[in-house]
Amino acid sequence: xxxxxxxxxxxxxxxxxxxxxxxxxxxxxxxxxxxxxxxxxxxxxxxxxxxxxxxxxxxxxxxxxxxxxxxxxxxxxxxxxxxxxxxxxxxxxxxxxxxxxxxxxxxxxxxxxxxxxxxxxxxxxxxxxxxxxxxxxxxxxxxxxxxxxxxxxxxxxxxxxxxxxxxxxxxxxxxxxxxxxxxxxxxxxxxxxxxxxxxxxxxxxxxxxxxxxxx
Numbered sequence: 001x002x003x004x005x006x007x008x009x010x011x012x013x014x015x016x017x018x019x020x021x022x023x024x025x026x027x028x029x030x031x032x033x034x035x036x037x038x039x040x041x042x043x044x045x046x047x048x049x050x051x052x053x054x055x056x057x058x059x060x061x062x063x064x065x066x067x068x069x070x071x072x073x074x075x076x077x078x079x080x081x082x083x084x085x086x087x088x089x090x091x092x093x094x095x096x097x098x099x100x101x102x103x104x105x106x107x108x109x110x111x112x113x114x115x116x117x118x119x120x121x122x123x124x125x126x127x128x129x130x131x132x133x134x135x136x137x138x139x140x141x142x143x144x145x146x147x148x149x150x151x152x153x154x155x156x157x158x159x160x161x162x163x164x165x166x167x168x169x170x171x172x173x174x175x176x177x178x179x180x181x182x183x184x185x186x187x188x189x190x191x192x193x194x195x196x197x198x199x200x201x202x203x204x205x206x207x208x209x210x211x212x213x214x215x
Contacts, residue, residue: 009040009214009215011048013215014045014048014049014213014214015048015049015052017212017213017214017215018031018049018052018053018209018213019052021197021207021209021212021213024197024198025196025197025201025207027197027201027204027205027206027207028055028205028206028207029053029055029206029207029208029209030053030055030056030057030077030190030192030206030207030208030209031045031046031049031053031055031056031057031209031213032056032057032058032079032192032208032209032210032213033045033046033056033057033058033063033067034057034058034059034060034063034079034080034210035059036063037214038210038211038214040214042058042063042066042067043066043067043070046067046070046071046074050071050074054073054074054075055074055075055077055206056074056075056076056077057076057077057078057079057208058076058077058078058079059078059079059080060078060080060081060082061078061082061083061084061087061088061093063078064076064077064078064088064091064093065087065091065093068091068092068093075094076092076093076094077093077094077096077116077151078093078094078095078096079096079118080096080126081096081126082095082096085105085106085109085113086109086111088113089106089109089111089112089113092114094114094115094116094150094151095113095114095115095116096115096116096117096118096126097115097116097117097118097137098117098118098120098126098127098128099128099133099137100133100136100137100140103115103137103140103141103147104140106146106147107140107144107146107147109146110146111146112146112148113146113147113148114148114150115141115147115148115149115150115151116150116151116152116153116188117134117137117149117151117152117153118153118154118155119134119152119153119154119171119172119175120154121154121155121156121167121168121169121171121172122156122157122164122167122168122171123155123156123157127154128175131174131175131178134175134178134179135178138178138179138182138184141184142182149184149187150187150188151187151188151189151190152175152176152179152187152188152189152190153188153189153190153191153192153208154168154171154172154175154191154192155191155192155193155208156168156169156191156192156193156196156199157193158193159193159194159195159196159198159199160194160195165193165199166199169191169199169200169201172191172203173203176189176203188205188206189203189204189205189206190204190205190206190207190208191204191206191207191208192207192208192209192210193208194210194211194212195212196208196209197209197212
């Protein structure tokens with residue numbers, strides 16, 4: 001038995017939670033380690049899970065950079081606003097975007113960048129708010145050689161409420177239907193929410209798990 005632990009969770013328990021979530025969802029998992037892995041210590045959490053998981057998400061660029069220094073090979077996504085695009089690109093960190101202005105700024109750097117588009121399906125924070133806006137963004141990305149559309153995602157804010165969550169899922173599917181028409185290659189579709197593993201998410205390759213990882 002491994003006795004190494006973080007502040008509140010034993011390594012074996014964390015690994016068990018991860019494997020259970022992956023088995024239950026039948027998806028790959030993006031492990032959310034924002035806010036220092038919800039107080040559990042992001043660096044230690046990644047150390048425990050990196051043999052099993054290759055994709056982690058943080059809230060901001062500073063968190064992602066602190067992990068990149070130690071873990072050069074893991075995939076990292078900043079879920080919140082990222083201001084220093086150049087630093088993110090230099091460190092191979094995926095950037096979340098939700099408007100064409102951001103994307104144009106990134107394109108003007110003339111450097112290869114990986115972005116994920118966040119769709120607002122009801123949480124009403126970050127996120128693309130209309131299908132028309134989404135089409136406009138996709139058309140622009142198609143024209144630029146410097147931006148790779150690495151992912152498209154949304155967040156379900158109340159997964160205990162099946163009615164609301166299913167509405168969000170259906171809205172998200174409308175965006176994915178448009179995405180398919182543009183024939184982008186290898187775009188990662190992911191969706192998050194504390195009980196997302198309980199829903200039919202066959203349209204996605206990844207489930208983002210945060211609090212549910214930690215028990």
